[in-house]
Amino acid sequence: MDILRTVSEMQSYADAVHATGKTVGLVPTMGALHGGHLSLMDLALNHADRVVASIFVNPTQFGPGEDFEEYPRDLEGDADKLRERGVDVVFAPAADEMYPHNDHPTRPAPLAWVEVEEFDNVLCGKYREGHFRGVTTVVTKLFNACKPDVAVFGQKDAQQLAILKRMVDELLFDVEIVSAPIIREPDGLAMSSRNAYLNERHREQATVLYDAIQEAESAIRGGEQDANRVVRAMRDALDNAPDARVQYADVVNAGTLTSVETLDRGEDVLAAVAVYFGDTRLIDNVHVRVPAVSSTDAVSADSERAGSAGA
Ligand code: AMP
Numbered sequence: 552m553d554i555l556r557t558v559s560e561m562q563s564y565a566d567a568v569h570a571t572g573k574t575v576g577l578v579p580t581m582g583a584l585h586g587g588h589l590s591l592m593d594l595a596l597n598h599a600d601r602v603v604a605s606i607f608v609n610p611t612q613f614g615p616g617e618d619f620e621e622y623p624r625d626l627e628g629d630a631d632k633l634r635e636r637g638v639d640v641v642f643a644p645a646a647d648e649m650y651p652h653n654d655h656p657t658r659p660a661p662l663a664w665v666e667v668e669e670f671d672n673v674l675c676g677k678y679r680e681g682h683f684r685g686v687t688t689v690v691t692k693l694f695n696a697c698k699p700d701v702a703v704f705g706q707k708d709a710q711q712l713a714i715l716k717r718m719v720d721e722l723l724f725d726v727e728i729v730s731a732p733i734i735r736e737p738d739g740l741a742m743s744s745r746n747a748y749l750n751e752r753h754r755e756q757a758t759v760l761y762d763a764i765q766e767a768e769s770a771i772r773g774g775e776q777d778a779n780r781v782v783r784a785m786r787d788a789l790d791n792a793p794d795a796r797v798q799y800a801d802v803v804n805a806g807t808l809t810s811v812e813t814l815d816r817g818e819d820v821l822a823a824v825a826v827y828f829g830d831t832r833l834i835d836n837v838h839v840r841v842p843a844v845s846s847t848d849a850v851s852a853d854s855e856r857a858g859s860a861g862a
Contacts, residue, residue: 577602577699590734606626613682671683687718701729760789768837
């Protein structure tokens with residue numbers, strides 16, 4: 552497994568793979584790899600002939616006061632995990648390789664940005680100004696550097712995934728986006744590089760995020776169509792953690808990310824939460840299709856059938 556540091560080396564590698572008629576799969580990451588990331592590698596290996604994992608802690612997606620400097624970095628450990636998993640290449644560029652027209656190494660201010668409007672007015676975007684513009688810009692650059700046929704992203708970052716799908720559609724990128732399910736710890740906490748920041752007390756309480764989205768899922772599957780009641784169920788679950796500071800608990804349309812008041816039958820929705828424990832911000836979500844027939848409708852239909860059968 553090679554570790555490539557420059558865009559030109561990376562582009563030459565992708566060109567060489569394509570010249571032999573084979574495909575390139577890309578898994579963008581910020582490193583500090585865990586089981587969630589590794590599941591994305593497996594998916595990429597199933598979808599492409601050669602797999603590139605990028606490791607780049609992208610400065611433009613961190614706001615002032617966020618954890619850019621503290622973000623865990625372990626290129627050697629990550630490379631060992633990727634090699635063992637069967638990844639072909641690691642692309643690990645320095646900041647000035649990705650943002651060449653800047654003289655500030657940690658806070659680049661590029662003139663060229665890629666942005667998907669409106670999709671960032673909700674959920675995390677409402678609280679992390681400029682974050683998704685940083686993501687769409689760096690993913691575009693990674694696409695230009697790695698020339699993937701397929702790119703894999705996790706459902707864990709559901710808003711990011713929806714925004715990237717929209718970007719690829721609108722800007723006519725010739726890249727297939729594959730979404731990967733959320734991988735969890737045995738107690739339900741979604742794996743995240745930021746879990747390492749949690750102290751023992753907060754780590755124990757952090758399972759309320761999973762409780763909250765499970766409450767949302769069972770309410771929706773049970774026929775609840777009032778989004779406010781779903782939100783209340785999530786907030787009640789989050790209230791069980793004394794140290795949790797809820798940033799948001801919301802239900803939105805999964806495709807357009809617009810807020811929903813009434814959940815329509817057959818609609819794909821996302822129930823999502825963001826919660827602080829101390830300075831550590833955790834997110835989780837569940838994607839649910841609102842049932843075509845509510846369970847209460849189903850029960851009354853069954854009893855009507857039973858009634859008419861008896862008559
Ligand atoms: P990050 O390194 O946090 O930028 O994440 C890189 C990719 O891994 C993103 O597409 C994330 O959505 C995905 N990812 C992070 N955590 C998980 C998880 N627990 N399960 C599945 N995918 C994940």
